[in-house]
Amino acid sequence: MKIDMSYGSGGKQTGDLINQVFLKHFNNKTLNRLEDAAVLSVEGKIAYTTDSFVVTPLFFRGGNIGKLAVCGTVNDLSMMGAVPKYLTAGFIIEEGTELETIEEIALTMALTAKEAGVRIVAGDTKVVDGNGGVFINTSGIGEVKKGGISISHCKPGDAIILSGNLGEHHAAILSHRMGIENQIASDCAPLNSIVQNLLDSQIRVHCMRDVTRGGLATVLNEAAEQSSCSVEIWEAALPVSPQVKGFCGILGLDPLYMANEGKMIAVVPGNQAERALKAVQNSKYGTNARIIGTILEGNGVRMKTRLNGLRTIDLLYGEGLPRIC
Amino acid sequence: MKIQEVIDELKSYDGKPVKIMEVCGTHTSSIFKNGIRSMISPKIKLISGPGCPVCVTSAAYIDRLTEFSLKEDHCVLTFGDMMKVKGSSMSLTEAKAAGGNVKILYSPLMALREAREHKNIQYLFAAVGFETTAPIYALMMEEMQQKNINNLKLLTSVKTMVPALSYICEREKNIDAFLSPGHVSVITGADSYLELAEKYQKPFVIAGFEGEHILAAVYEIMSQLKAGRYEVKNMYATAVKEKGNEKARALLSEYFEQGDDFWRGIGIIENSALRLKKKYEMFDGGSRIEGVNEEMPNGCKCTDVILGRKNPAECPLFKTACTPLHAIGPCMVSSEGACGIWYQNS
Numbered sequence: 001m002k003i004d005m006s007y008g009s010g011g012k013q014t015g016d017l018i019n020q021v022f023l024k025h026f027n028n029k030t031l032n033r034l035e036d037a038a039v040l041s042v043e044g045k046i047a048y049t050t051d052s053f054v055v056t057p058l059f060f061r062g063g064n065i066g067k068l069a070v071c072g073t074v075n076d077l078s079m080m081g082a083v084p085k086y087l088t089a090g091f092i093i094e095e096g097t098e099l100e101t102i103e104e105i106a107l108t109m110a111l112t113a114k115e116a117g118v119r120i121v122a123g124d125t126k127v128v129d130g131n132g133g134v135f136i137n138t139s140g141i142g143e144v145k146k147g148g149i150s151i152s153h154c155k156p157g158d159a160i161i162l163s164g165n166l167g168e169h170h171a172a173i174l175s176h177r178m179g180i181e182n183q184i185a186s187d188c189a190p191l192n193s194i195v196q197n198l199l200d201s202q203i204r205v206h207c208m209r210d211v212t213r214g215g216l217a218t219v220l221n222e223a224a225e226q227s228s229c230s231v232e233i234w235e236a237a238l239p240v241s242p243q244v245k246g247f248c249g250i251l252g253l254d255p256l257y258m259a260n261e262g263k264m265i266a267v268v269p270g271n272q273a274e275r276a277l278k279a280v281q282n283s284k285y286g287t288n289a290r291i292i293g294t295i296l297e298g299n300g301v302r303m304k305t306r307l308n309g310l311r312t313i314d315l316l317y318g319e320g321l322p323r324i325c
Numbered sequence: 326m327k328i329q330e331v332i333d334e335l336k337s338y339d340g341k342p343v344k345i346m347e348v349c350g351t352h353t354s355s356i357f358k359n360g361i362r363s364m365i366s367p368k369i370k371l372i373s374g375p376g377c378p379v380c381v382t383s384a385a386y387i388d389r390l391t392e393f394s395l396k397e398d399h400c401v402l403t404f405g406d407m408m409k410v411k412g413s414s415m416s417l418t419e420a421k422a423a424g425g426n427v428k429i430l431y432s433p434l435m436a437l438r439e440a441r442e443h444k445n446i447q448y449l450f451a452a453v454g455f456e457t458t459a460p461i462y463a464l465m466m467e468e469m470q471q472k473n474i475n476n477l478k479l480l481t482s483v484k485t486m487v488p489a490l491s492y493i494c495e496r497e498k499n500i501d502a503f504l505s506p507g508h509v510s511v512i513t514g515a516d517s518y519l520e521l522a523e524k525y526q527k528p529f530v531i532a533g534f535e536g537e538h539i540l541a542a543v544y545e546i547m548s549q550l551k552a553g554r555y556e557v558k559n560m561y562a563t564a565v566k567e568k569g570n571e572k573a574r575a576l577l578s579e580y581f582e583q584g585d586d587f588w589r590g591i592g593i594i595e596n597s598a599l600r601l602k603k604k605y606e607m608f609d610g611g612s613r614i615e616g617v618n619e620e621m622p623n624g625c626k627c628t629d630v631i632l633g634r635k636n637p638a639e640c641p642l643f644k645t646a647c648t649p650l651h652a653i654g655p656c657m658v659s660s661e662g663a664c665g666i667w668y669q670n671s
Contacts, residue, residue, distance in 0.1 A: 178431045251431070252351070252660075254358070307328065307536045309360020314669050 001099045008093070008127025021103050022123055025110040026089075030121040038121035040086055043143050047082035049073060050139035058101065058134055060176045062168070062185030065136055066105035068261055070112040070120075071190050073140040075210040078192040079264065081149040081199065082142030087113065088122040090137040094130025105134065116190035146199050153206040154227035158295040159273035161266045163194055163280055164288040166216060167244045170258035175247065184243050187285075189262030194283040198266060201279040207267040215257040217313045219265060220293075220301045231301040233293030233313070256303075257316045267295065328537050331544045338366035338547065344499060345546055346633045348374035348486060349506035350661030351534055357670035359536030365543065372633040373663035375489050376506060378454045379406045380655040380662040381588040381631065382482050385614045386453075387412030389480055393449045393610075394425030400443075401427045402436045402477075403451040406659045409652065433461045437468055440477035449610045452479040456512040459483045459599055460573040463580040466608050478610030481601055484586055487517050488597035493632060494525040500633050502528040502546040504539070507561050512577075514569025515559040526555045533561040580605055587617040589655050590627040627654035630663050637667040644668060 007013045023032060030038045053069045070087065077084040089109065093102065113120055118140065168187040175182050191210060198205055207227070209219045216238075220231045240248075240255045248255055262285055268276040273291055280286035293303075301313040347353055353373045356362065362371060375381055391412050394401040401417065408418045408429065421427040426446075430436055436450045452462045462479060469477060486509045493500065505518055510531045518529035528549040532542035542560050549556060559565050577599065586598030601609045621627055625647070626640035637643050637656065647653040649668055656662035660669070 174431075178435070252354075303360075305358070305360045305536065307332070307359055307364065307540070309536070310363040311358060311360040312670050 002095075003093055003097045003099060003102065003127060004095050005127055008125065014125065017102070017125060021099070021106050022125075025106040026113070026120040026123070027110075028119045028121065030119065031123070038086065038088075040121065040141070042085065042141065045144040045147065047077045047080040047142040047144050048140070049076045050137065051076060052135065052137040054135050055173065056133070057173075057176050058105070060186055061172050063188035063261075064105055064108050065134060066109040067112050067188050069136040069138045070109050070116065070118070071188050071261060072212075073138040074116045074118060074190045074192055075264070077140050077142035078195040079149070079208040079210055080142070080144060081146035081195070081205070081208070082144045083196070084116060084118045084140055084142040084192055086121045087118050087138050087140045089120050090124040092126050092128060092135040094133040095127055096130065096132040097134055098132075101134065105136075112190060116192055146205070149205055149208055151207055151209060151223055152226040154223050154229055154267045154295045155206060156229055156295050156297045157270045158206055158267045159270050159276070159291050160231070160233065160293040160295065161268065161273070161277055161280055162211070162216065162239065162290055162292045163191070163264045163266075163286040164262075165239045165241050165244065166211075166260060166263065167240060167248065167253075167255035167258035169261040170253075171244045171247045174251070182243060182247065184241075184247060187260055187262035189285040191262065191264050191285060194264065194280050194286045197279040197283045198276060201275060203268050203272050203276045203279060205266055205268055205276075209265050211260045211263040211265060213259045214316045215255070215259060216265070217256040217301065218316055220313065221315050223267065224299060224301050227295070228299070230296040230298030231293060232296055233301070233303050235303055235306045237290050237292045239288050239290050256313060270294070328540065331540050332364050335365040335369065335540065335544060335547065338368055340368065342368045342370065343501045343547065343550060344370045344372055344633070345502045345504055345543065346372050346374045346493070346500050347376070347504040348490065349376040349504075349508065350666070351508065352376070352504055352506070352532065352539065353663055353666050354661070355534045355536065355539060357666055359539065361536060361539055364540065369543065369547070371543075372500070372636060373630065373666075374493065374633055375588065375591065375631040377656065377659050377661040377663070378458070378482075378484065379410055379659040380627070381484065381590060382407075382410065382453055382655075383587050383589050383614065383617045384412045384619050385617045386480065386482050387416065388414070389611060389614070390417060390449065390451055391415050391420040391425065394420045394427045395423065398445060399426060399447045399449070401425070401449050401451060402430050402439060403427065404453070405429045406661060407451050407453060409658045410655055433458070433465050436477060437465060437472070437474060440474050441472065444476055446476060448477040450477060450479050452481045452483065455484055455486055455509050456577070456599075457508040459581065460512065460576045463576040466580060466605060469608060479601070479608050479612070480610045481599070481612040483581065483599040484588065485583075485597050485599060487513065487521070488594050489588065490518075490521055492591070492594045492597075494521055494527065497632055497634065500527070501550060502530070504542055504546070505529045505531040507531065507533055507564070510559075510561065510565045510569070512570050512573050514567055515557055515565055516567045517569070518557045522555050522557045528555050529557045531557075531559045531561045531565050533564070587619070589619065590621055590631045592618070622653050625654040627656045627664070630656050637664040638671065640664070
């Protein structure tokens with residue numbers, strides 16, 4: 001059955017959509033009350049964020065837009081040392097979308113939220129003209145368990161830990177769009193368990209960032225800029241799967257600039273690096289974590305190449321598009 | 326010889342300054358990605374040549390594309406790199422924002438699918454490139470014939486590298502040697518540089534794209550220069566044969582013929598175009614653009630960059646007025662262009 005404009009009218013069909021899809025899957029006391037707003041209890045300081053998701057295709061190897069929408073907000077909250085508690089979800093659905101599509105997305109969101117330990121406590125649905133597209137906005141609240149974690153708190157001597165392989169989400173999406181058959185799956189995942197492990201291990205984490213659009217290069221440049229320091233990474237230490245490496249080689253892409261949806265960096269004091277690495281590696285989504293570099297005095301981001309050359313790593317300018325030759 | 330010995334040798338070079346031109350954008354990019362400059366003596370200067378097809382495409386060509394995209398039920402298909410290059414009034418990105426229909430493709434063969442799926446739309450494919458990309462265009466046309474696809478045409482701007490190298494050798498006497506392009510050589514073959522090496526007495530060394538390949542090629546060049554030799558040396562033998570890819574070359578000569586061509590920033594280079602033959606004019610979307618003679622923007626040193634006289638950082642506009650987000654010269658526009666690569670990496 002296809003969604004038409006009547007599903008956004010606020011009448012019977014809207015009610016059906018809410019009851020039969022969203023309440024069924026997101027099912028929790030706060031949401032089920034269907035009040036105008038969720039009334040929530042929280043402890044201490046909160047972290048609060050929002051993100052919108054417009055990916056095409058809606059479904060890809062390793063996930064779908066719903067999984068992204070939950071993970072994206074959960075990860076942003078986690079990076080501030082917060083435990084994600086509550087999410088809201090706003091859906092903008094183009095007419096012509098199959099009801100089954102929305103149901104599958106909602107189911108994935110529910111499963112991902114469960115895994116991450118968050119509840120979806122409020123929502124909204126709009127139907128607009130179009131041709132089967134779906135856009136999702138999520139916002140989230142988390143309870144801050146460890147304050148003082150900031151992109152501006154990197155210090156010379158700190159170690160940089162990357163939680164796993166680079167470029168997988170970007171390569172999976174691009175493969176899908178280009179009709180290339182391969183086994184590369186998006187890395188889309190909630191990272192709060194990694195953060196929990198780090199904090200449980202009493203690591204004095206200075207900075208955490210999820211490595212999303214713009215890739216590792218962009219995150220490291222932000223860290224260097226905001227913390228007024230220099231970043232050095234080591235090419236030989238960067239984890240990239242052979243499949244993604246091959247994919248990048250053919251298309252002239254650079255894993256340093258490719259988007260991820262389930263990777264983060266943690267910047268920790270040098271003398272706690274090994275312990276922090278273990279904590280990350282002991283997490284479900286951090287098994288392939290590596291210490292990839294260090295913070296130095298100075299400015300900018302440089303990479304020691306495999307051959308011991310020095311390469312400057314700048315921000316991404318424009319889109320990372322495949323080259324002509 | 327171990328790679329570390331090659332690096333040590335190149336690092337400690339203290340003879341007369343040497344200028345080596347790499348003519349392939351992928352080499353330029355790899356030189357940065359591997360930090361090659363930091364591993365060799367400052368007396369060995371690596372300079373970038375005209376190896377970016379987007380950078381040398383005329384503004385008049387872009388104009389054809391933008392005009393086409395703005396017509397009703399017309400659509401331009403292009404590689405991403407072409408989107409930002411300015412025509413005389415606008416780029417494809419600007420045409421798209423003004424309501425033009427422009428789609429970015431990742432492979433030329435995707436154009437066929439697009440045309441088959443939307444028969445009511447007239448498509449124009451921006452077929453830009455060197456010898457490397459042209460055989461794929463030939464394959465495209467083969468398939469268009471077989472599948473009877475009538476709503477897709479090619480606007481070709483296919484250039485060939487050897488005439489451009491010849492042009493540079495003739496005019497730029499202070500370039501000591503050439504790092505020959507890897508991909509182009511796969512098609513043309515190592516022998517295509519024999520005449521140039523002999524005539525201009527310069528080493529032409531063909532390299533692959535890994536850091537080690539480039540270092541080994543630079544080492545070979547330095548050895549040749551030291552010994553006063555000027556040979557064509559194929560150091561990418563896994564992919565490049567003496568005679569090239571004969572099947573691809575046969576495809577090229579079936580569909581294309583040589584002609585003079587305008588290179589943005591350089592001017593007319595004789596016999597440097599591959600133009601569609603008359604018998605395949607049904608695939609041609611108006612590629613022949615006569616009388617092109619375009620000036621470069623004020624202050625822009627792209628001409629000097631493409632011809633190896635200056636490196637991008639020596640241009641007064643570089644990183645000041647000219648940046649990837651506000652490109653003045655064509656070499657800044659493309660991720661394959663020398664200025665774009667220098668900006669991103671230096």
